[in-house]
Amino acid sequence: MNFAGAPIHVAIVKLAGFTVILPLMMSVTLQAAALDEAALEFRTFPEGPVYAHELNHGLHISDIFLHNLAIINKSAASLDVHRVLFSVMSSETVLSNRIMERDEIEASADRLYRNGQYGVFERLPELFGHDQMFGAGEELSATPLLEPKSALLAIQNYFSFQGSADALRVSVDYALGADPSQMRTATFSIPIKRYKSDNVYRMPLKGRWFVLTGPDIADHHRNWQNTEFAYDFSRTDNGGSQFSKQGYAPADYYAYGQPVFAVADGIVEKAIDQFPEAPLRMKNETVAEYQTRMSDRMNENFANNPDANYGNIVVIAHENGEFSSYTHLKRGSIRVKVGDRVKAGARLGDVGQSGNSLKPHLHFDVTLASGRSVPVEFTNAHSLDGETLSRLLKTGEFISAE
Ligand SMILES: [Zn+2]
Known part of the structure; x- marks a missing residue:
């Protein structure tokens, strides 16, 4: 049987004295997709696209800033985030990648949680937008193990790339509970746009x-x-x-x-x-x-x-x-x-x-x-x-x- 590279999930069932191996790929995949959609929710501040800025016209190099991204556990189970992959995309082509590995996610969660304890986010809504990103009962997690309604934050992520990008894709690998054998991936896509004002402005100085x-x-x-x-x-x-x-x-x-x-x-x-x-x-x-x-x-x-x-x-x-x-x-x-x-x-x-x-x-x-x-x-x-x-x-x- 050829599953064209897809992971093969099997169940071993004892049936009337014989061991039968049943392919379960379809049902497992559907289950995972249903869980992924509901399990992690992504929000950004500001909402909407990120604006590309041209660094070098001749070399077609541009850059973007993702100021605030929240990854929130919307499920009833605890979820353990292992890896976050950021990919700058030009339709389906990856222009650049950045990975946050487990130790970096841990350090970031700890630091931002402590900032939150000092009231930094409440005091600076125009920078962090917490009142817009988080609803009642939702709060930052101090570790990558997200309890229900708790969230990880990624702030001030900078990317440069060559070419014309249209999306920043975020893929999060996480495990159900603390069991690393139950890995899932959730993805989210943020449009990348160029902002061009229709207004005509003069210099504010002479x-x-x-x-x-x-x-x-x-x-x-x-x-x-x-x-x-x-x-x-x-x-x-x-x-x-x-x-x-x-x-x-x-x-x-x-x-x-x-x-x-x-x-x-x-x-x-x-x-x-x-x-x-x-x-x-x-x-x-x-x-x-x-x-x-x-x-x-x-x-x-x-x-x-x-x-x-x-x-x-x-x-x-x-x-x-x-x-x-x-x-x-x-x-x-x-x-x-x-x-x-x-x-x-x-x-x-x-x-x-x-x-x-x-x-x-x-x-x-x-x-x-x-x-x-x-x-x-x-x-x-x-x-x-x-x-x-x-x-x-x-x-x-x-x-x-x-
Ligand atoms: Zn200034």
Whole structure:
């Protein structure tokens, strides 16, 4: 009998003194499929597709971030997760694979469970979306052995690939109870899309600027769904320094106090102008000491008043359900109020150092109504040679805008 490579399940039955081997493949397979569908449920935050970002146009290399994936045991039995396989797919072709083996799953479950005990997920719904991913009674498991209603979380998974991908497939191998001979596989597929805005945006700044952070491989914005494609803009002198004098005062920085403009027509959705400039590194303070001080300050803000980390901010609602936001603005500089209609190019306020900012710069982002960050291009961004940059800007490049 040829089962074309499929696993063969047999039952050995004693029948009237003879031993008969019965093929049971069909019934076992159907049973497994029925169990798989119901046993593990997959949810993502944000919901919907992940957005591909082009890393290298010529080589067709792109990357994606899967920010939050929950794998929830919906069955009445305990299920033991042994392996998670992520595959970036182009129809049925695998472009790249990543495996989380048992020890990595164990370490991740332990770490995230303890983060949960500290209330990290509750306090930061815009980053982790737990209130949207988990229902009543569902909670994180501290180990890969999932009791009913308990879940594993996979956060900040990054993939790069060559070619055009259309799905990220997740395959989870798990055992029923603690019995590794009863292995099953559940799979889940997340669409991969390219997001292209229909809106036309101008640069929020004029003159020559330095892209301190763009939506590239390893920057601090891409880790989070609400800042994934954000930019940080700063200014330098011809020698590449961002400040004159010592850089101990905001006014030492070339970016500080520069005007910020609306990127398109819209209505002011948010305008907060109440936060002081964040401290800069002091004389006699090492960079490491300063970073620790600022990181403590950020955590304190997350616990008490998360808005204090954004600082002074303007958000404008545009067509097609998109919003532009301008963050870390200088206190006292904001010239618009909620409900104002603004035109593209209207002056909103000035670059500042409020919120969680290590040096004066503009943090700029376009998001959807859900708060999810999306890629944005600017019609009037040019290279210093005058070439129009009809693409996302890259970390470390100098640009100019009129
Ligand atoms: Zn930023």
